[in-house]
Amino acid sequence: MTHATLQVALDILELHRAVRIAEEAVAGGADWIEVGTPLIKSEGMAAVRQIREAFPGRVIVADMKIADTGTVEVEMAAKAGANVVCVLADADDTVIAECVRAAHLYGVRVMADLINVADPVARARDLASLGVDIVNAHVGIDQQMIGKNSVDLLRSLAGEVSIPLAVAGGLDASTAAQAVSVGADIVIVGGWIVKSGDVEGSARRIREAIDAPSVASPAKQSMDEEIRALFMQVSAPNVTDAMHRKGAMNGLFPLTFGVKAVGPAVTVQSFPGDWAKPVEAIDVCKPGDVLVIYNAAATHVSPWGELATRSAINRGVAGVIIDGSARDVDDIRALKFPLFARASVPNAGEPKGFGEINAEIPCCGQTVRPGDWIVADESGAVVVPKERAYEVARRALEVKKNEERVRAEIARGSTLAEVQELYKWEKK
Numbered sequence: 001m002t003h004a005t006l007q008v009a010l011d012i013l014e015l016h017r018a019v020r021i022a023e024e025a026v027a028g029g030a031d032w033i034e035v036g037t038p039l040i041k042s043e044g045m046a047a048v049r050q051i052r053e054a055f056p057g058r059v060i061v062a063d064m065k066i067a068d069t070g071t072v073e074v075e076m077a078a079k080a081g082a083n084v085v086c087v088l089a090d091a092d093d094t095v096i097a098e099c100v101r102a103a104h105l106y107g108v109r110v111m112a113d114l115i116n117v118a119d120p121v122a123r124a125r126d127l128a129s130l131g132v133d134i135v136n137a138h139v140g141i142d143q144q145m146i147g148k149n150s151v152d153l154l155r156s157l158a159g160e161v162s163i164p165l166a167v168a169g170g171l172d173a174s175t176a177a178q179a180v181s182v183g184a185d186i187v188i189v190g191g192w193i194v195k196s197g198d199v200e201g202s203a204r205r206i207r208e209a210i211d212a213p214s215v216a217s218p219a220k221q222s223m224d225e226e227i228r229a230l231f232m233q234v235s236a237p238n239v240t241d242a243m244h245r246k247g248a249m250n251g252l253f254p255l256t257f258g259v260k261a262v263g264p265a266v267t268v269q270s271f272p273g274d275w276a277k278p279v280e281a282i283d284v285c286k287p288g289d290v291l292v293i294y295n296a297a298a299t300h301v302s303p304w305g306e307l308a309t310r311s312a313i314n315r316g317v318a319g320v321i322i323d324g325s326a327r328d329v330d331d332i333r334a335l336k337f338p339l340f341a342r343a344s345v346p347n348a349g350e351p352k353g354f355g356e357i358n359a360e361i362p363c364c365g366q367t368v369r370p371g372d373w374i375v376a377d378e379s380g381a382v383v384v385p386k387e388r389a390y391e392v393a394r395r396a397l398e399v400k401k402n403e404e405r406v407r408a409e410i411a412r413g414s415t416l417a418e419v420q421e422l423y424k425w426e427k428k
């Protein structure tokens, strides 16, 4: 049996890290080394040269994503040491033809990247007839965040062209194995290897998975289950990072610790001292909802306490956020129930019945609508618009993954400024 080729995509910005990460990936079983587009944009052809120098016997792929001037770009990459040069499959036929001619002249291969191509099967056939050596069923990182799947794209191409098929886009050990069983000749993995805290181990797991692919199909989850499972893996800071530093509630503190609230919001508009609507809203919640209460930022009276908390636990409420205060904090801590508020104060007011359940509310500087997702932990709470919940959850997981390798490098003695070349990347 011929084994699929494992290509590690060095999708990072810093060349000094890329060489080290490539060494570890090769030790774990990567065959080809891709100088990723972000690295090429950050360091230019110096990145290809340095990777070539560090790995004299390896196939080096330059992910140039060529869109124009095929000859010049193939020549640059080939002369810097690449063996395979990537062109956008969507580029005009004239560009593809130029890439192929230049590739013949400089003795390299052309890989065409099907990212965002409207009719991939038809385009893959055209590319093969234009002389392209490899087509890549690629779902880009931004596309992955809205649920597009590279194995599905590969499946549509299987048996349609006689040139080798590569696949790329969010692959891990399990999806890499699926890709091989669908017919991938080259499996391209970026984030799952290069962002890992254990690059060598991650590469090895992919190697083993593609060498002996046993494909288990994961149990089907609803969209809400998937979103919850993703948010449970990340922190509130990961989520705001994924939202370009937006969504965080201001002035809110965790009143209980070691617990986390994740779920769609049930909202309550209420008035200081009136705890009727906050408590009635408990009965509106489904298991897993987070109750978000606007209480006019009041710090002199609490619409929430221990008995409300016990009722919320009975309903399976995932947590409570109050733009206002809470009381009985010691009892609620003992119940390990996620509670976030501006302050704690002992007096409770009266249940008068003003306000509204499930209207759009302001809360600690954010607007919250029923169904928007809340992720709250000891750093605070973040609100995610419901329409973007899946995408933000996926991006938050990417943020978390990104930090894993950085953390491992700091553990080896580097500083954050060194790892991220902070001075170089300050805005000029």
Ligand SMILES: O=C([C@H](O)CO)[C@H](O)[C@H](O)COP(=O)(O)O
Binding pocket: 009, 011, 036, 037, 038, 063, 139, 140, 141, 168, 169, 170, 171, 188, 189, 190, 191, 192
């Ligand atoms: O080509 C890629 C992307 O467009 C960024 O340049 C990646 O190398 C490719 O998607 C593989 O990376 P992962 O999706 O992180 O596995």
